[in-house]
Amino acid sequence: MNDTVNSSSTKEIWAIGGGKGGVGKSFVAGNLGILLAQRGFRVILADLDLGGANLHTWLGVNTPEQGVSEFVDRQVEQIHELLIPTSIPQLRLISGARDGVEIANLKHTQKMRFLMALKRLDTDFIIMDLGAGTAYNTIDFFLLAEKQLMVVIPEPTSIENAYRFLKNSFYRKLRHTSSSFGLRNVVDQMLKNNNSFGIRSPRDLIEYLKQMGGNAASYIDDQLEHFQPNLIINQTRSESDIRIGKAMEKACSKYFGLTLNFSGYVEQHEGVRESVLRRKPVTLDKPESLMSQQLKTISEHLLKSSNISTPLTPKYSRLIP
Amino acid sequence: MAPAENFYELLEVESTASFEEVQQAYEKKLEEVHEESLASYSLCPVDENEELLKKLSEAFMQLANPEVRRSHDLKLGAKPKETPEQDILPSAKVAEVNQEHGDASREGKVVFLRPQLKTGGFSTSTGEAFQTKVGDIQKPNPITKLARPNVGASLEEITLQSAKVRQDAFQKLAEKNRMTDAKLQEYYQFLEANEGVIRYSGSVLHQIRELKGITIMELATVTCVRGTYLESIEKENFETFPSSVYLKGYLHCYLKALELPLEEVSEQYMTLFDEWNEGGTRKNSI
Numbered sequence: 001m002n003d004t005v006n007s008s009s010t011k012e013i014w015a016i017g018g019g020k021g022g023v024g025k026s027f028v029a030g031n032l033g034i035l036l037a038q039r040g041f042r043v044i045l046a047d048l049d050l051g052g053a054n055l056h057t058w059l060g061v062n063t064p065e066q067g068v069s070e071f072v073d074r075q076v077e078q079i080h081e082l083l084i085p086t087s088i089p090q091l092r093l094i095s096g097a098r099d100g101v102e103i104a105n106l107k108h109t110q111k112m113r114f115l116m117a118l119k120r121l122d123t124d125f126i127i128m129d130l131g132a133g134t135a136y137n138t139i140d141f142f143l144l145a146e147k148q149l150m151v152v153i154p155e156p157t158s159i160e161n162a163y164r165f166l167k168n169s170f171y172r173k174l175r176h177t178s179s180s181f182g183l184r185n186v187v188d189q190m191l192k193n194n195n196s197f198g199i200r201s202p203r204d205l206i207e208y209l210k211q212m213g214g215n216a217a218s219y220i221d222d223q224l225e226h227f228q229p230n231l232i233i234n235q236t237r238s239e240s241d242i243r244i245g246k247a248m249e250k251a252c253s254k255y256f257g258l259t260l261n262f263s264g265y266v267e268q269h270e271g272v273r274e275s276v277l278r279r280k281p282v283t284l285d286k287p288e289s290l291m292s293q294q295l296k297t298i299s300e301h302l303l304k305s306s307n308i309s310t311p312l313t314p315k316y317s318r319l320i321p
Numbered sequence: 322m323a324p325a326e327n328f329y330e331l332l333e334v335e336s337t338a339s340f341e342e343v344q345q346a347y348e349k350k351l352e353e354v355h356e357e358s359l360a361s362y363s364l365c366p367v368d369e370n371e372e373l374l375k376k377l378s379e380a381f382m383q384l385a386n387p388e389v390r391r392s393h394d395l396k397l398g399a400k401p402k403e404t405p406e407q408d409i410l411p412s413a414k415v416a417e418v419n420q421e422h423g424d425a426s427r428e429g430k431v432v433f434l435r436p437q438l439k440t441g442g443f444s445t446s447t448g449e450a451f452q453t454k455v456g457d458i459q460k461p462n463p464i465t466k467l468a469r470p471n472v473g474a475s476l477e478e479i480t481l482q483s484a485k486v487r488q489d490a491f492q493k494l495a496e497k498n499r500m501t502d503a504k505l506q507e508y509y510q511f512l513e514a515n516e517g518v519i520r521y522s523g524s525v526l527h528q529i530r531e532l533k534g535i536t537i538m539e540l541a542t543v544t545c546v547r548g549t550y551l552e553s554i555e556k557e558n559f560e561t562f563p564s565s566v567y568l569k570g571y572l573h574c575y576l577k578a579l580e581l582p583l584e585e586v587s588e589q590y591m592t593l594f595d596e597w598n599e600g601g602t603r604k605n606s607i
Contacts, residue, residue, distance in 0.1 A: 156564075160363040240352055247360030255364035 012307055013118070013126045015145030017169075019161030021132035023153045024234040025049070027272065028295075029129035030058035031283045035299040037091035038283075041124040041308070044083065046094040048141055049131035053096035059086045060279040067095035071117070072110045079117035088284070092123075106137050115144055124308055132161075134168045143173050147302060148229040149263070152248070154241040159248070163256070166229065170202050170258060173227055181219040186212075203257035227258065232298060233265040241265070264298035266291055327397060328380035336394070340385065340484050344545060347381040358566060367566065374570040382577055385545065386491055490542045494535060498580045501533040508532055521586040522593060523557040530555070530579060544574035551575055554590075559597045568594055 016029045026049070033045040047055035048068065056064055064084050070076045083092045106114075118126060128145060130138050142148055148169075152162045171191055178187040190199045190208065199205050209220040233245045245262035252260045267290060275285045283292045329336045334346035354377065358370040383389045508528065512519045519525070530540070541548040550571045553561040562568040572590060576583050 154359065156359060156362045159359060163363055240356055243356050244360050247356045251357070251361035251364055255361060 011119075011121070011123050011126060012147065013128060013145040014147040014149060014302070015128045015130055015142045016149045016151060017130040017138060017142045017165060018150035018152055018158075019132060019134060019165035020153075020158045021052070023151050023158050024266070025132075025151050026055050026058055026129050027281075028149070028151050028232055028234065028266075028298075029127050030055055030281050031292075031295045032299050032302075033091055033125075033127045034088055034281055034283045035296055036125050036127075036303075037088050039299075039303075040090070042090050042122075043125045043127060044092050044094060044121060044123045046118065046126055046128045047096040048128050048138075050096045052131060055129050056084075056093060056095050057279060058281055059088075059091075059093060061086055061093060061095075064093070064095035068114065069096065072106065072114060079114075079121060083121075111137055111140065115141075134161075134165050136172065139165075139169050139172045142169055143176070146307065147305075148227075149232060149302075150229050150260075151232050151234050153235045154233060154237075154244045159244075162231075163252070166252070166258065166260075167202055167256065169229075170227060170256075171205075174205070174223060177223065178219070181215055183209075183216055183219060186216070201256055203255060206257045224257075224259070228261055230261045230263040230302060232263055235268040236265045237268050263301050264294060266294045266298070326380075328384050328393060329397075331376060331380045332384070336397070340487065343381065343384045347377065347545070350377050354566075355563065358564060367564075370564075371566045371569055374566050375573060378570045378573050381545065382574060385487065385543075387488055388491075487542065490539060494539060494543050494578060497533050497535050504532050505529065521581075521589045523555045523590075526575070526579075526581075526586075526590075527555040529581070533579065535579070540575065540578055544571075544578050546571045546574050557593060557597070559594055565591070565594055565598070 014032070016025050016032075018025060026047075029045060033043045037043045045055055045059070046068075047053040049055075050068060053067070056062070061084060066076055066082055068082070071079055071082055076082060079094075082094045084095060086093055128141055130141055142165075150162050150165065152158050174187050175184070175191070178184045187205075189195060190197050190205055197204075197208055199208055206220055206224065209216040211217075231245060231248060233242065236242050236244075242265050245265060249260045249262050252258050269289070269291050272282055272291070275282045278285065282289060283295055286292055329338070332343065332346045332350055334343055338346065351374075354370055354374055358365070361370075383393055509519055512525070530537075537548045537551050540546075540551050544551070550561065550567075553559075554568070554572055554575055559568065562571070569587065569591060572587055573583065576586050
């Protein structure tokens with residue numbers, strides 16, 4: 001699989017994962033989508049939590065007729081037929097809401113067809129809301145993105161899952177890419193459990209490859225440079241919870257040798273519940289609220305390191321390609 | 322305890338810090354460890370945090386006890402620290418000193434309290450090498466101010482009062498421990514006679530505390546560990562603790578305050594936690 005986007009397209013894919021369920025992935029994805037659309041970008045939200053898709057609920061769209069499942073089953077041939085306009089100008093949705101297909105069960109060819117189709121969509125941003133868990137397919141979608149976001153809540157289970165997700169993603173990435181450097185066999189050997197190299201963490205692996213020198217060293221440097229997921233702490237309740245972000249950056253670098261970028265936090269607030277009940281995302285419902293401001297800070301932060309930084313104006317604002 | 326260990330450095334607090342400042346530094350450190358251990362959850366070998374927590378609680382316990390702090394200061398180095406003595410002085414003594422040197426301090430002259438190394442008492446001096454006035458015993462510190470809004474007493478008074486409360490609590494606890502030694506031996510014999518061997522469980526710890534006539538409140542005052550945690554130790558309510566690191570740290574404080582054999586009890590007691598943990602859902606590695 002090729003990790004880079006087709007250069008003819010200027011779109012950028014953001015993937016939102018992080019392992020544990022219920023930490024607010026859809027919440028973050030939905031609100032980021034809205035904020036980007038409000039900034040003038042054309043945004044497509046792709047709900048890839050195929051087992052438990054609910055992004056449409058966030059956006060106040062009724063249960064969609066067609067979604068990823070129909071495309072995968074070839075009931076729908078063209079991906080743009082899946083696009084559902086929302087009440088927000090420039091924001092469209094690809095739903096995963098129909099039952100029947102679990103992302104974990106996607107066959108390789110189905111996955112590739114879908115990914116290729118996603119990349120062909122004419123838009124500025126695609127925001128993928130990934131499901132919980134560390135299934136290979138979830139990870140593959142995560143790795144495909146230009147920007148990887150992990151949502152974590154300040155609780156041990158969530159943090160543990162995030163690290164597991166991160167580790168598995170990193171290993172998966174190495175497996176995908178190492179063949180082009182002629183290192184596939186070496187990396188495969190290393191990733192086996194109880195390998196004779198004594199490699200138990202990404203850090204060990206990185207150090208081992210660096211010691212090999214030459215191809216291997218430059219390969220791993222390159223991989224590290226291109227794998228720096230962003231971290232969002234959701235449901236914070238204290239200053240201390242917020243400091244977990246920086247502490248995770250440090251811990252991740254110390255024990256994993258991987259770079260995490262702490263991109264912001266969202267405070268826990270009763271407002272979310274209200275907004276869900278009213279089927280309105282908080283950034284629309286209460287744009288002036290602290291929570292909306294914090295989400296906005298996150299989106300601005302992410303935009304700063306984005307390839308697309310100037311909002312594209314009305315000439316692109318048509319809703320259907 | 323290695324004599325060279327500097328508890329002030331460990332807690333990142335000035336050696337001249339008041340008890341309240343030590344306490345704040347300790348709490349801040351605990352919070353940091355908590356953040357770090359949460360942030361590195363499932364990554365970091367548990368022992369690292371555990372060791373650190375143990376050390377911190379040790380440091381705090383030592384510095385919180387006026388007598389021990391004094392000897393720690395002496396061990397530390399060249400000259401004993403002067404100022405810390407002031408906030409652990411019984412207020413009566415300070416009043417007495419103030420009375421004696423009242424005129425001098427009102428005129429702005431410097432009056433010091435110097436520990437009498439041999440007797441453990443205090444004397445005053447007007448030497449130049451020291452920096453603190455009796456009338457200026459406690460530097461007002463913003464956190465103390467926030468935590469204690471105006472209740473009619475000056476900061477110095479509050480500090481002296483709280484120092485006195487702790488001083489008294491320490492003495493009372495030591496007294497109780499001393500007085501009940503025979504009873505404790507009796508209890509041990511009773512346990513051995515009935516069960517063949519002494520196994521320190523939560524209920525045994527509870528019995529020992531009751532027998533010593535020490536209340537949870539008293540323990541909480543001296544250890545600065547919340548009463549609910551201390552009770553949870555006795556009730557073996559392990560889910561109360563964020564992690565085993567905390568349990569061990571608090572248990573450590575508990576045992577020290579009750580003057581029980583640390584290593585032995587801790588080791589035995591933690592097997593209870595391990596059993597619970599294995600049956601439960603907690604795991605510490607990916």
